[in-house]
Amino acid sequence: MDPSRIVGHIGWGVKPLLEKLMPEETPERITEARLKFLEIYGEHLVVETTLYPGVVDVLDQFTRLGKKLAVVTNKPEALAAGILEVMKLGGYFRLLLGGDSLPNRKPHPEPIEKAIKDLGGAPERTIVVGDSPVDCEAAKGAGAYAIGAAYGFRGRGELEAAGCDIIIDDFSSLKSVIL
Structure with missing residues (x-):
């Protein structure tokens, strides 16, 4: 399968990804494929995964400044926790919500609302950084x-169309945008 077909559906969660890539399959077959996908993904969480430049520096600075950070992802919570652990990022975040943590996942606003509530924040003082339209919509x-x-x-065009307030081209830019 052409990888470009897959990339366009990343961010929605495994089941929607498989439904888009295998529209002719039955719900039962999608469920089987999802379980197999999660099994394989769990065994290879961070193969060929590297941090974007500047991630640790930015997270260090935000942590020193007392910023309350959370991860809200459509990945299953256990897999996301494993990625954070292996990449040595877990200590930066006060909260992790996965796609299976709540009844709704992004693009529904519920996970973002829950993170705001749990961290004692306010929506108008909350910044969500994401690389997909589902993040902006949520x-x-x-x-x-x-x-x-x-x-x-995703590229700039998709993020603009999704209504992001601002778009950055590298993680390090967060310091100048947020601080």
């Missing part, structure tokens, strides 16, 4: 400010 639905990361899986 942020805006929760009343938060949405920063699109054009260095991720």
